[in-house]
Amino acid sequence: DPAQSVDTDRIAADPRDIPDPVDWDEPRHHEIEIATTEEIAEVEPGVTFQYMTFGGQVPGPMVRVREGDTINLTLTNESESAMPHNIDFHATYGPGGGADDTTIGPGESATIEFQAMYPGIHVYHCAVPNMDHHISAGMFGAILVEPEDGLPEVDHEFYFGQHELYTEGQAGEEGHHGFDFDSMRAEDPTYVCLNGEAYAFTGNGYGPMTVDKGDTVRVFFASGGPNLTSSVHPIGNVMSRYYRDGDLLSEPDRNIETAPVAPGTVAAWEMETPVPGPIKIVDHALSRVVRKGMMGVIEVEGE
Amino acid sequence: DPAQSVDTDRIAADPRDIPDPVDWDEPRHHEIEIATTEEIAEVEPGVTFQYMTFGGQVPGPMVRVREGDTINLTLTNESESAMPHNIDFHATYGPGGGADDTTIGPGESATIEFQAMYPGIHVYHCAVPNMDHHISAGMFGAILVEPEDGLPEVDHEFYFGQHELYTEGQAGEEGHHGFDFDSMRAEDPTYVCLNGEAYAFTGNGYGPMTVDKGDTVRVFFASGGPNLTSSVHPIGNVMSRYYRDGDLLSEPDRNIETAPVAPGTVAAWEMETPVPGPIKIVDHALSRVVRKGMMGVIEVEGE
Amino acid sequence: DPAQSVDTDRIAADPRDIPDPVDWDEPRHHEIEIATTEEIAEVEPGVTFQYMTFGGQVPGPMVRVREGDTINLTLTNESESAMPHNIDFHATYGPGGGADDTTIGPGESATIEFQAMYPGIHVYHCAVPNMDHHISAGMFGAILVEPEDGLPEVDHEFYFGQHELYTEGQAGEEGHHGFDFDSMRAEDPTYVCLNGEAYAFTGNGYGPMTVDKGDTVRVFFASGGPNLTSSVHPIGNVMSRYYRDGDLLSEPDRNIETAPVAPGTVAAWEMETPVPGPIKIVDHALSRVVRKGMMGVIEVEGE
Ligand SMILES: [Cu+2]
Ligand SMILES: [Cu+2]
Ligand SMILES: [Cu+2]
Ligand SMILES: [Cu+2]
Ligand SMILES: [Cu+2]
Ligand SMILES: [Cu+2]
Ligand code: NA
Ligand code: NA
Ligand code: NA
Ligand code: NA
Ligand code: NA
Ligand code: NA
Ligand SMILES: [Zn+2]
Ligand SMILES: [Zn+2]
Ligand SMILES: [Zn+2]
Ligand SMILES: [Zn+2]
Ligand SMILES: [Zn+2]
Ligand SMILES: [Zn+2]
Ligand SMILES: [Zn+2]
Ligand SMILES: [Zn+2]
Ligand SMILES: [Zn+2]
CATH class of the missing domain: 2.60.40.420 (Cupredoxins -  blue copper proteins)
Structure with missing residues (x-):
């Protein structure tokens, strides 16, 4: 099949686009909004593919909080989408890591709130029944829950x-x-x-x-x-x-x-x-x- | 091929069927008997498969002892079997982890005795020449050798x-x-x-x-x-x-x-x-x- | 295809052929020479394959030094070779782990010198563009950089x-x-x-x-x-x-x-x-x- 016209010039996330390290020492509340998208982009020059994403990029935007912080996440499925999506945070206790409460059709939104209880760096991903397809199409990212004492400083x-x-x-x-x-x-x-x-x-x-x-x-x-x-x-x-x-x-x-x-x-x-x-x-x-x-x-x- | 009549209603081991935690602090002697079986069962409703097992279940019965305990194991190959079987305990030093001394044809039995010298949780499995087939047919299980100080209590x-x-x-x-x-x-x-x-x-x-x-x-x-x-x-x-x-x-x-x-x-x-x-x-x-x-x-x- | 005549009776490295443990406690300088070869040998009796090697054996000769030692390595590609080769030491900082400076055609030699800065046991391998082919043909080995305090004595x-x-x-x-x-x-x-x-x-x-x-x-x-x-x-x-x-x-x-x-x-x-x-x-x-x-x-x- 011939290459299709692209919806975006670039699907690759910028590796430098990371939230700043944690510099607070009391529990915070974070309002985070992520849109799920479906868009055609190039894998390499001349090769197109139907991606699905968090935030229009692969991997999806990195989330960074401190142990004990609260995350209020609104997931919005763009109205142009053909499929339902959701989000499973490996950083949260509970059904599907949040997926059960965030399954939304095209044009819909859902909000969950959870406390980041266990430090570590974890995956998030779409977890609809065909989740292997959705992840292969690009629907994964990372959430960093910094320990109370933070991480070593680096350049x-x-x-x-x-x-x-x-x-x-x-x-x-x-x-x-x-x-x-x-x-x-x-x-x-x-x-x-x-x-x-x-x-x-x-x-x-x-x-x-x-x-x-x-x-x-x-x-x-x-x-x-x-x-x-x-x-x-x-x-x-x-x-x-x-x-x-x-x-x-x-x-x-x-x-x-x-x-x-x-x-x-x-x-x-x-x-x-x-x-x-x-x-x-x-x-x-x-x-x-x-x-x-x-x-x-x-x-x-x-x- | 049409589904075959089953020899057992269920091949799946009950995940709760585990020996109690170690509550002794002197070396013990355990007499353990396991039968190898070959039986048709369902993988899921309507799908049958020729299993081979330890104890009629997959995985085979969990063995639980304390570091330093002695295990006297009798393996019996059911007379209805078509194949020889044996058992390789990853928890024991020596030829084939015991497999060499336990290779038995249909209707035969063999007994080995060994001391559980190294704590850890280990696999056991059939180790006849076609061992990949026998394991794929279900012939594996676990042996837990608790350290002297035991494991943390859980519910x-x-x-x-x-x-x-x-x-x-x-x-x-x-x-x-x-x-x-x-x-x-x-x-x-x-x-x-x-x-x-x-x-x-x-x-x-x-x-x-x-x-x-x-x-x-x-x-x-x-x-x-x-x-x-x-x-x-x-x-x-x-x-x-x-x-x-x-x-x-x-x-x-x-x-x-x-x-x-x-x-x-x-x-x-x-x-x-x-x-x-x-x-x-x-x-x-x-x-x-x-x-x-x-x-x-x-x-x-x-x- | 019929088996081909072999260039060597044996491609398998002798597992006992290892440099002695480190017994020095000041930084040393090591001159090491390795030849890359291409030779037909048996995989098992009656089965021949076109190997590529470091030193005529698989894996290539083990290199053993102490943290802080300097390695002066000369790689020589035998004149009978058909392909270029090089060497990537996982034990060294820098472009391609040394591969960039050692890419040599048949009959050529190259010398690099580097300090073994980080203790550990590491792979080396050929890293030309078709490196997966060259490694599959046999071009890998190990370099051991012993920590300052050495390793436990064994028999x-x-x-x-x-x-x-x-x-x-x-x-x-x-x-x-x-x-x-x-x-x-x-x-x-x-x-x-x-x-x-x-x-x-x-x-x-x-x-x-x-x-x-x-x-x-x-x-x-x-x-x-x-x-x-x-x-x-x-x-x-x-x-x-x-x-x-x-x-x-x-x-x-x-x-x-x-x-x-x-x-x-x-x-x-x-x-x-x-x-x-x-x-x-x-x-x-x-x-x-x-x-x-x-x-x-x-x-x-x-x-
Ligand atoms: Cu999805
Ligand atoms: Cu997951
Ligand atoms: Cu068997
Ligand atoms: Cu094994
Ligand atoms: Cu090469
Ligand atoms: Cu490498
Ligand atoms: Na393909
Ligand atoms: Na993790
Ligand atoms: Na199949
Ligand atoms: Na283990
Ligand atoms: Na093949
Ligand atoms: Na290593
Ligand atoms: Zn809130
Ligand atoms: Zn998805
Ligand atoms: Zn910089
Ligand atoms: Zn006994
Ligand atoms: Zn078996
Ligand atoms: Zn309970
Ligand atoms: Zn030098
Ligand atoms: Zn090579
Ligand atoms: Zn000896």
């Missing part, structure tokens, strides 16, 4: 999300890629994306993220799935403090090269940058990197 | 086992499903089961497990495989203390949403239940949940 | 590497197996090897490794991939101290039966041997053991 934070696209085409085949339920059932994706696109944060896309030599860097890495476990690895670096499975309360692991990040998990880590050059964030199941799109670059600038 | 414990079925049919296709070695070789299962059936502990099966709001809950989660890694997750909850890979001696991880559980591992965790409603135990590789049967519910009752 | 150390072969044939099918990019893209391997061959360290190959009853054993286990996560398990034993993902600085996990080892990771563990008999090192995704070659034996000798 830069980035927010990435890996997930897989199941389509009737082959990676790189120009045209519109229809969704393929058979390959999803077989867990055999066409693309494995970073922030919803193929190779978006390289010279072939929006360019790399940049930091200065000597900066400390923290990465929040959401594994959306719906099915694959990522073997996350920073080429040319090491994860010097690794918060396995988003555990922010235990001592982080040390000098981790590669680690499994199951679908439905957000991992986080901190890196040092003593040497200039690219740090390539990949899934070390390398055929996903070489053949399916899963790579993004943080460029360390300096001499 | 409820549940015992679940995930494993995958490789058949010539598609999930949901009525009739008898013959075993399919080709899809097993490709690690592309038809069903991914909790306690041997599809959706057994939901309203469509035997109903959910129930606890009262405020109860503390511990789950023992055996990943039988034979091939898939589970990305275990409790929907609407969090694993507040997670015993990764069954390690009961290190400090548990904290507030884990999802974690990888390799085939041949038993993980365990504790949860709090401050909010009523269902907690859905899933593999967060969600196509296994939506399309292949892998979900069971713990209902938190109360206001 | 025996072994070095194993798991990786997968993607070929146009079926496992066990005699003849020459051409490389199959389609099955690599689908992550559906023909063989899953230990040290590059099928069942090499069993009675059908070079025989088991041997230790004496009561010996302590450490295993370095490199997961080359390029795509599969290993569920590593020692049949008839337990990993009493498990260095998850090669983390040598945190407290090791305790009594781990099975653990995920992502491609691009080296795990390590220590075992006790109180009972004689075979310890079978496997990937507990058992169809890889039963049907694809992934097993090696450490025989515990004694009464």
Whole structure:
């Protein structure tokens, strides 16, 4: 099929677009609004796909609160939508993590309120009955519940999300890629994306993220799935403090090269940058990197 | 093929059927008898399969002892069986974890005795040459070796086992499903089961497990495989203390949403239940949940 | 296709061929030379494959240094080669972990020098654009950077590497197996090897490794991939101290039966041997053991 006209120039979330670190020490109340959208965008130049999103981006906007804060979330399903959507926060106790109370048809809104009781970094995602399809179409993001004592200060934070696209085409085949339920059932994706696109944060896309030599860097890495476990690895670096499975309360692991990040998990880590050059964030199941799109670059600038 | 007549009304083990916690503090001697069976049962209504089991249930009966206890195990292969079977306890040092000394044909018995030297929660399984087939047919379970100081007290414990079925049919296709070695070789299962059936502990099966709001809950989660890694997750909850890979001696991880559980591992965790409603135990590789049967519910009752 | 004539009688690295433990306490300088080769060898009797290697063996030679040491590495691509190669050390900061500065055509050499700044046990591998092919052909190994205080003393150390072969044939099918990019893209391997061959360290190959009853054993286990996560398990034993993902600085996990080892990771563990008999090192995704070659034996000798 020929490529379709796009509804947006870019589906990839900006990895730098993260709320500021928590700088308060009393419980706060947050009013958060997120719209669910359905829009056609490019996976890579010449390849279009019917995305579904939180906030018009993949991954959806990162939410950041402090342990004990209250979140009042209004989810609005755009009137142009064809499907119902909802939201399951892995950061909340209760039915479907909020999904049961937020299932809304096109043009509808729902509001839930919950207290962020357990610190950690967690996934949120759409959880309608065909949730694997909705997540594969882009409906996942991360919520960070900082512990009372916060996180170590760093110079830069980035927010990435890996997930897989199941389509009737082959990676790189120009045209519109229809969704393929058979390959999803077989867990055999066409693309494995970073922030919803193929190779978006390289010279072939929006360019790399940049930091200065000597900066400390923290990465929040959401594994959306719906099915694959990522073997996350920073080429040319090491994860010097690794918060396995988003555990922010235990001592982080040390000098981790590669680690499994199951679908439905957000991992986080901190890196040092003593040497200039690219740090390539990949899934070390390398055929996903070489053949399916899963790579993004943080460029360390300096001499 | 048409569905076959069943040898048992239910293959799914009752998740509540667990030995009591250790309440002794001197080494004990345990006489344990387990029968291996081969029986046709339903995966879901209208779908039959040729199971092989320990004790007529999937997963097999949970064994629970204290570090330093002695286990005298008699394995009996029912005379109606067509195949030899044996048992490999991951909790014991020695050839095949006991498998070499317990390989028995139909109508035979074998007895082994071993001391449970290392605390942890471990898998047992049949380990004949075609062990992947026997495990896929249901032959796995868990043995808990409690540390000298025991485990934290909780209000409820549940015992679940995930494993995958490789058949010539598609999930949901009525009739008898013959075993399919080709899809097993490709690690592309038809069903991914909790306690041997599809959706057994939901309203469509035997109903959910129930606890009262405020109860503390511990789950023992055996990943039988034979091939898939589970990305275990409790929907609407969090694993507040997670015993990764069954390690009961290190400090548990904290507030884990999802974690990888390799085939041949038993993980365990504790949860709090401050909010009523269902907690859905899933593999967060969600196509296994939506399309292949892998979900069971713990209902938190109360206001 | 008929089997081809071999360039070497054996591609499997000797698991005992490991540099001695660090016994120095001041920073050292190491001159290391590794040749990249392309050679035909047997996967199992009667089955040939076009390997690519570091040092003529799979996995490549283990490098062992102390935190703070300097490595001066010369990589030489044999003149008989058809392809360019390079080397990415997961143990070094900088572009491609060294790959950018070592890409060499047939007959060329390149030298890099770097300081081993972060302790841990890490993978190295070829990282040319088709790196998944080169790794599948055998181009991976391990570098151990010992912490300042070293590792616990043990009686025996072994070095194993798991990786997968993607070929146009079926496992066990005699003849020459051409490389199959389609099955690599689908992550559906023909063989899953230990040290590059099928069942090499069993009675059908070079025989088991041997230790004496009561010996302590450490295993370095490199997961080359390029795509599969290993569920590593020692049949008839337990990993009493498990260095998850090669983390040598945190407290090791305790009594781990099975653990995920992502491609691009080296795990390590220590075992006790109180009972004689075979310890079978496997990937507990058992169809890889039963049907694809992934097993090696450490025989515990004694009464
Ligand atoms: Cu939706
Ligand atoms: Cu979820
Ligand atoms: Cu059996
Ligand atoms: Cu086993
Ligand atoms: Cu190469
Ligand atoms: Cu690498
Ligand atoms: Na496709
Ligand atoms: Na998390
Ligand atoms: Na099937
Ligand atoms: Na265990
Ligand atoms: Na093949
Ligand atoms: Na490592
Ligand atoms: Zn409010
Ligand atoms: Zn959705
Ligand atoms: Zn900066
Ligand atoms: Zn006895
Ligand atoms: Zn069996
Ligand atoms: Zn209760
Ligand atoms: Zn030098
Ligand atoms: Zn290479
Ligand atoms: Zn010895």
